Amino acid sequence: MSYVILNGMYKDDSFIPEVNQIVSEEFQQMNYKGATLILHDKEIKPCLGCFKCWVQTPGICIIDDYGREVAKKMIQSDILVYLTPITYGGYSAELKKAVDRSLGLISPFFRVYENEIHHEMRYDKYPHLVVIGTLDEPNTEQEEIFETLVKRNVLNLFCEKYSTLVIYRGDDEDAIKMKIKSGLAEIGVKR
Amino acid sequence: MNKQLTFLMCSPRGDKSASHSIGSYLVSLFEEKEIIVKTFGVYKTLKNQEKTEEMIKSIDDSDIVLISSPLYIDQAPYMTIKLMDIISEVFQQGKLSNKTRHLFAISNAGFLEYYHNSLVLKIYEQFAKKNDLIWAGGLPIGAAGTYATYPIPEFLKMMEQLPEDDYRQEIYNKPTKILDSVIRSSVKHLSKGEIVPKDDLQKLEFIPMPLESYVKGANSTWPEAAKQFGAEDKLRDKPYER
Numbered sequence: 001m002s003y004v005i006l007n008g009m010y011k012d013d014s015f016i017p018e019v020n021q022i023v024s025e026e027f028q029q030m031n032y033k034g035a036t037l038i039l040h041d042k043e044i045k046p047c048l049g050c051f052k053c054w055v056q057t058p059g060i061c062i063i064d065d066y067g068r069e070v071a072k073k074m075i076q077s078d079i080l081v082y083l084t085p086i087t088y089g090g091y092s093a094e095l096k097k098a099v100d101r102s103l104g105l106i107s108p109f110f111r112v113y114e115n116e117i118h119h120e121m122r123y124d125k126y127p128h129l130v131v132i133g134t135l136d137e138p139n140t141e142q143e144e145i146f147e148t149l150v151k152r153n154v155l156n157l158f159c160e161k162y163s164t165l166v167i168y169r170g171d172d173e174d175a176i177k178m179k180i181k182s183g184l185a186e187i188g189v190k191r
Numbered sequence: 192m193n194k195q196l197t198f199l200m201c202s203p204r205g206d207k208s209a210s211h212s213i214g215s216y217l218v219s220l221f222e223e224k225e226i227i228v229k230t231f232g233v234y235k236t237l238k239n240q241e242k243t244e245e246m247i248k249s250i251d252d253s254d255i256v257l258i259s260s261p262l263y264i265d266q267a268p269y270m271t272i273k274l275m276d277i278i279s280e281v282f283q284q285g286k287l288s289n290k291t292r293h294l295f296a297i298s299n300a301g302f303l304e305y306y307h308n309s310l311v312l313k314i315y316e317q318f319a320k321k322n323d324l325i326w327a328g329g330l331p332i333g334a335a336g337t338y339a340t341y342p343i344p345e346f347l348k349m350m351e352q353l354p355e356d357d358y359r360q361e362i363y364n365k366p367t368k369i370l371d372s373v374i375r376s377s378v379k380h381l382s383k384g385e386i387v388p389k390d391d392l393q394k395l396e397f398i399p400m401p402l403e404s405y406v407k408g409a410n411s412t413w414p415e416a417a418k419q420f421g422a423e424d425k426l427r428d429k430p431y432e433r
């Protein structure tokens with residue numbers, strides 16, 4: 001089994017690396033193979049909105065940079081983890097830069113799914129998704145937005161199982177570990 | 192003194208985009224009300240320090256900030272989030288003067304249903320809250336691509352030519368007329384320094400045609416678009432399959 005962690009922290013964040021470390025250790029203890037991609041370190045150009053990943057080179061973004069590599073790692077992992085500071089209720093710019101570039105992982109064709117328009121799948125299998133957001137302190141409005149956002153993403157990304165965790169900067173190591181363990185258990189990852 | 196508005200156009204597709212087309216239509220209506228408008232294409236602006244500072248100065252001087260952005264994977268694209276981060280940073284540093292500013296947003300989705308935009312409008316509202324902007328509401332636009340091709344006034348003129356019993360009256364003309372009236376009322380309220388009443392914005396909460404019809408129409412465009420690249424038989428390729 002494999003995982004990939006898309007770490008969408010901003011450069012000066014000292015808390016997210018701690019959370020990242022704990023998540024990686026959990027996976028390693030269960031013999032999962034995988035890696036963390038620190039997105040702000042990578043050359044990833046913004047999506048051009050051109051849809052060429054659908055109609056010119058189907059499945060592959062037209063921009064030849066690390067964004068392609070991220071999309072490939074996303075679809076080739078069993079578990080995909082988004083790690084992000086919760087930003088106005090949503091994902092950080094750093095995480096979103098990579099996520100926008102993964103549009104080619106889905107098919108351009110539309111379908112009606114659960115009474116809404118969504119896309120068809122391009123691949124037969126998509127990873128389970130764990131989304132970990134950090135906040136300075138509890139914020140009900142932003143947490144609600146964040147949780148709904150993950151639900152919406154799951155519909156568009158065909159993840160069979162998913163979990164959403166919110167970690168506060170004030171949480172101590174044990175609390176963080178507990179949250180991460182239960183988030184991973186929700187998608188069936190447990191010792 | 193005339194009011195000022197900063198228009199932040201957040202699509203990478205420039206003037207071919209729905210964000211440009213619909214945003215510019217609002218801008219033209221604001222200008223009719225003698226509001227001074229400064230427009231910034233966010234992708235170009237943020238590449239350049241001087242332009243970024245000019246944009247911040249314009250926001251500082253403005254009574255209204257208008258964001259028009261595409262919807263990417265259920266939220267704002269990377270560049271729109273980066274834009275919000277830059278404005279937040281300047282605000283947190285106390286570099287924006289004390290002034291009443293309204294934020295109004297247009298979210299442009301590819302899917303037919305308006306509600307794919309609901310969440311991102313809440314995100315813009317949180318951004319406003321963080322930066323002492325008054326959240327004036329937003330337009331959740333579905334099937335926005337239509338207006339990238341045909342700007343709203345042009346589209347309405349085209350529709351005027353249709354016979355009354357033409358099926359397109361119901362699925363295109365009527366919805367666009369409703370959108371036009373909501374836009375006009377939004378501009379009227381914002382120009383007077385008011386937020387847009389929720390009742391007005393809720394007029395956009397309808398689905399103009401059966402989902403299946405939209406799906407069928409959209410799906411016929413992909414092979415056609417791929418043909419020019421000789422990729423029409425590759426649309427379902429799985430290049431990264433394990």
Ligand SMILES: Cc1cc2nc3c(=O)[nH]c(=O)nc-3n(C[C@H](O)[C@H](O)[C@H](O)COP(=O)(O)O)c2cc1C
Nearest residue numbers: 049202208209210261262263264265300301302335
């Ligand atoms: C990377 C990417 C992600 C998108 N995600 C969504 C989505 O989640 N929901 C949706 O309705 N449309 C989605 N779209 C379609 C755009 O929202 C739509 O084409 C919109 O009209 C673009 O606005 P623009 O013309 O101003 O660039 C996406 C497009 C791109 C390029």
